[in-house]
Amino acid sequence: MSRILIFDPHSSGHHPVYIERFINNLFPYSEKHQFTFAVPAKTIALLSEEAKRLAKEHSYRFVEIDFESYRKTRAICGVSIAERRLLSQLLSLGNYDSVILFYGDHIVNSVGVFPLPSVKCVALFFRAPILEPKGGPLLIRTIERVKIRTRRWLLRSFLKSGSNNKGLFLDFRMTDSKNEAYGLCPEPTVDACLPTEETLEIAKRFPADDTRINMLLAGGITQRKGTAQFLSLLTREALPTLRKIRLIIGGEILDADEGRRVEALIDQLKKTGVSVLTDFTRIDEQTYAYLFEYTDIVTVPYIDHFGPSGVVSHAIRAGKCILGCDGGWIGEIVRKYGNGLTYRTDDCASFSNALTGVLQSYKSDYCSDFRDEFVRFNNETHFTKVIMDSLEGIQ
Numbered sequence: 001m002s003r004i005l006i007f008d009p010h011s012s013g014h015h016p017v018y019i020e021r022f023i024n025n026l027f028p029y030s031e032k033h034q035f036t037f038a039v040p041a042k043t044i045a046l047l048s049e050e051a052k053r054l055a056k057e058h059s060y061r062f063v064e065i066d067f068e069s070y071r072k073t074r075a076i077c078g079v080s081i082a083e084r085r086l087l088s089q090l091l092s093l094g095n096y097d098s099v100i101l102f103y104g105d106h107i108v109n110s111v112g113v114f115p116l117p118s119v120k121c122v123a124l125f126f127r128a129p130i131l132e133p134k135g136g137p138l139l140i141r142t143i144e145r146v147k148i149r150t151r152r153w154l155l156r157s158f159l160k161s162g163s164n165n166k167g168l169f170l171d172f173r174m175t176d177s178k179n180e181a182y183g184l185c186p187e188p189t190v191d192a193c194l195p196t197e198e199t200l201e202i203a204k205r206f207p208a209d210d211t212r213i214n215m216l217l218a219g220g221i222t223q224r225k226g227t228a229q230f231l232s233l234l235t236r237e238a239l240p241t242l243r244k245i246r247l248i249i250g251g252e253i254l255d256a257d258e259g260r261r262v263e264a265l266i267d268q269l270k271k272t273g274v275s276v277l278t279d280f281t282r283i284d285e286q287t288y289a290y291l292f293e294y295t296d297i298v299t300v301p302y303i304d305h306f307g308p309s310g311v312v313s314h315a316i317r318a319g320k321c322i323l324g325c326d327g328g329w330i331g332e333i334v335r336k337y338g339n340g341l342t343y344r345t346d347d348c349a350s351f352s353n354a355l356t357g358v359l360q361s362y363k364s365d366y367c368s369d370f371r372d373e374f375v376r377f378n379n380e381t382h383f384t385k386v387i388m389d390s391l392e393g394i395q
Contacts, residue, residue, distance in 0.1 A: 009067035
């Protein structure tokens with residue numbers, strides 16, 4: 001029986017969700033492999049009772065890691081080097097045959113130069129090394145090009161053909177049929193579970209309002225996700241437009257400065273008569289299911305966010321209209337499949353046009369054809385199968 005280490009030192013956002021959905025579909029492989037999950041205590045705590053039951057039933061082991069504390073004791077280390085050192089320690093202590101990196105984007109910056117021990121390795125990558133069109137000073141654009149080219153070199157070094165490593169990209173734009181070490185990874189999306197009597201508490205937190213157009217702004221609140229910038233653009237819209245909207249903001253404040261800006265802008269909107277409902281706590285899967293049931297428009301205002309988005313995936317499965325930024329993966333998904341409108345993040349006129357467009361067209365049946373194609377590929381069963389098939393396919 002082979003010994004496989006699953007390594008993810010992070011516990012915010014999608015990280016606990018991906019671990020749980022992997023566990024939910026791992027049992028067909030349990031007779032051939034012994035699985036150990038090296039994850040933070042928060043990730044373990046956030047697992048559903050069903051995932052914990054499956055882990056116990058199939059004897060999956062958990063090793064709690066505290067990456068932030070580990071990194072602080074090695075102050076001169078960057079994130080990638082600290083992750084690699086912690087991973088190397090775990091591999092040496094456990095005598096593992098294989099490792100699955102559930103977030104390879106940081107660690108590849110060091111393992112591309114300093115290879116891991118001779119174990120089979122499958123790494124999930126969320127941000128493809130694609131040069132995105134950017135404005136700004138020439139120096140900034142030059143630095144960005146250098147960073148992307150360096151990352152491409154590190155990836156090629158890590159994923160060279162014939163190595164023990166396989167890279168799975170969650171960005172549909174990053175496929176390389178000429179390199180056997182590259183692959184495309186599904187997102188582990190699931191069908192929405194409609195609320196039961198046990199979720200009446202969610203309805204109290206987010207009461208429905210059929211008199212306005214419900215616009216959802218969900219997810220962790222950080223500067224790169226553009227919450228404050230979106231609200232700032234919204235404050236410049238005409239009052240008749242704003243008063244058609246009921247804005248639902250849900251998500252944990254992960255950046256204190258951004259949180260203060262967001263709260264100030266919400267107060268400004270409320271003073272003009274805009275309906276705003278907020279809940280600054282982590283949004284779990286059942287709450288997402290409830291919100292997407294009655295939301296009309298889903299906003300994704302991320303700034304410089306070029307990988308996939310769980311909020312977009314929820315919106316696609318639910319057939320909801322998307323109002324999103326025009327950069328990276330989000331912009332390309334919306335433009336390619338016509339499931340909403342995009343705007344330039346620093347352009348008031350562009351935002352106003354997109355907002356007007358979605359307010360007029362949100363009742364359309366969005367993504368009806370694309371949704372079936374999307375769900376066939378992006379689901380938790382296929383997610384686990386692609387990862388395990390990739391690992392077992394390494395010679």
